[in-house]
Amino acid sequence: MQDNYLKKIDRVTAILMHLQSRRIVRAHDLAVRFEVSLRTIYRDIRTLENAGIPIVSEAGVGYSLMDGYKLPPVMFTREEVFSFITAEKFMQNFSDKELGRHYESAIVKVKSVLNTSDKQLIQQIEQQIDVFNDYSGPKKAYDENRIALILESISQKKQVKIDYQSALDQLSERCIDPIGLFFEYNHWYTMAYCHLRQAIRQFRLDRIAQIQQTNIPFLEQYGHISHYRNTQKTEAHRVIILVDQSMKPYLVNSKYYFGLIQEVETDHGIEMTFETQWLDEGFPRWIISFGDYVRIIEPQTLKESVQQLLQKITAKLNT
Numbered sequence: 214m215q216d217n218y219l220k221k222i223d224r225v226t227a228i229l230m231h232l233q234s235r236r237i238v239r240a241h242d243l244a245v246r247f248e249v250s251l252r253t254i255y256r257d258i259r260t261l262e263n264a265g266i267p268i269v270s271e272a273g274v275g276y277s278l279m280d281g282y283k284l285p286p287v288m289f290t291r292e293e294v295f296s297f298i299t300a301e302k303f304m305q306n307f308s309d310k311e312l313g314r315h316y317e318s319a320i321v322k323v324k325s326v327l328n329t330s331d332k333q334l335i336q337q338i339e340q341q342i343d344v345f346n347d348y349s350g351p352k353k354a355y356d357e358n359r360i361a362l363i364l365e366s367i368s369q370k371k372q373v374k375i376d377y378q379s380a381l382d383q384l385s386e387r388c389i390d391p392i393g394l395f396f397e398y399n400h401w402y403t404m405a406y407c408h409l410r411q412a413i414r415q416f417r418l419d420r421i422a423q424i425q426q427t428n429i430p431f432l433e434q435y436g437h438i439s440h441y442r443n444t445q446k447t448e449a450h451r452v453i454i455l456v457d458q459s460m461k462p463y464l465v466n467s468k469y470y471f472g473l474i475q476e477v478e479t480d481h482g483i484e485m486t487f488e489t490q491w492l493d494e495g496f497p498r499w500i501i502s503f504g505d506y507v508r509i510i511e512p513q514t515l516k517e518s519v520q521q522l523l524q525k526i527t528a529k530l531n532t
Contacts, residue, residue, distance in 0.1 A: 224249070225257045229266065230321050232278050236336065239275040299342060299360065299394075337368055341393035341438050359424055363391050363403050366426050373405075376423040377416055384422060385409065390431040393438030404441050406433065413441050452487040452496065452515060455479075457506040464503075471499055484510075497522050 224247050231238050231246075240254045247254075258276060262268050267279035342364075366373045375387050389405035392413070396402075401418040435441070449472065456464065461483060468476075468485060475486040489496050497518040500507060504523075509516050 221257070221260075225260050227321075228254075228257055229261060232261075232266075232268065232276060234321050234332065235277075236332065237275040237277050242275075334368055341367055343393065343395040343438055359418055359421065360394065360401065362424060362426055363394060366391050367393065370431055372408075372427045372429040372431055374425045374427055375416070375421050378420045378422055387416075388427070388429075389414075389416070390433060390435070392435045392441060395438060404438050406431075406435065449488040449490050450492040450512065452489055452492070452512065453510040454485050454487075454500070455482045455508045455510055456485055456503075457482050460503055460506045467499065471496055482508075493518060501526075 227247070228238075228243060231243065240251055240258075243254045243257075244251050258268060258270070269277045269279055271277075363373065365371075370390075373389050373391055375389060376384055377387050378384050386409075388408045389403075390408075391403050391405045393404050394401060395404065402415045403418065404413065404415050406412070407414040458478075468487075471491065472487045472489040473485055474488050477484045487496075492512075492515060496515065500509070500515070500519055501522060504519070509519065
């Protein structure tokens with residue numbers, strides 16, 4: 214009986230924290246989070262109301278605290294607010310589950326004492342950051358101000374001017390409408406509408422030579438970043454190669470970047486199976502970097518692409 218009472222106190226306190234950290238909280242979301250019934254959540258809300266907490270209830274919308282009722286606000290810079298969001302995304306994806314749970318609990322408490330403008334800012338852009346597959350390579354250092362500037366532009370719907378260096382080292386000036394940020398395979402990217410190409414493109418942050426926020430607004434409602442990331446994907450191709458055992462230490466990181474899904478050690482070497490989207494350009498160039506230690510099993514088109522690339526290299530060397 215006492216344990217149930219203590220659990221209720223903890224839950225009711227946590228519900229109050231959630232009410233303080235968000236503008237609107239739905240009963241259904243609270244029930245899912247605390248693994249209790251909707252009826253229990255309704256009773257907990259009533260407990261808070263009986264304790265004098267001014268809770269506003271709107272049918273079909275959710276619960277919120279009456280304007281003006283909150284703990285004294287903690288003042289953070291916008292850069293600090295952005296760092297909360299990005300750190301939370303990393304903790305959710307790459308940390309130990311128990312550590313992630315403690316961090317999540319801590320960040321809710323931090324959000325609960327933010328002032329209203331910071332709270333609104335977090336809610337506005339926290340869905341515009343994603344962290345996807347990572348690999349075991351060393352983490353790169355990034356210019357936090359660059360990330361903060363892009364997030365600022367997303368929140369204010371202002372275009373960004375960048376000097377972008379392509380994979381072929383070609384520098385071009387772009388004006389973009391940033392939609393969101395995502396982290397994948399040890400790199401930060403921004404998904405954005407490129408006015409030069411008049412299409413949605415993704416830009417790797419470490420290839421942005423210069424970046425500047427403009428005062429030009431964009432009115433387009435682009436939606437969630439995950440929609441564009443999913444549509445940006447091209448068809449994946451199955452590739453099987455046989456690699457000499459001596460190359461194993463040198464492919465620790467890059468093999469995951471190119472979509473490794475299976476690795477089997479055989480008497481003849483390491484058989485690696487990939488699902489890759491870079492069959493035409495990226496994969497053949499990667500194969501050539503250790504070509505004397507690898508045999509392509511399938512597909513035949515990859516063999517042909519590597520042969521064509523080698524012919525071009527040979528022609529260049531003979532000129």
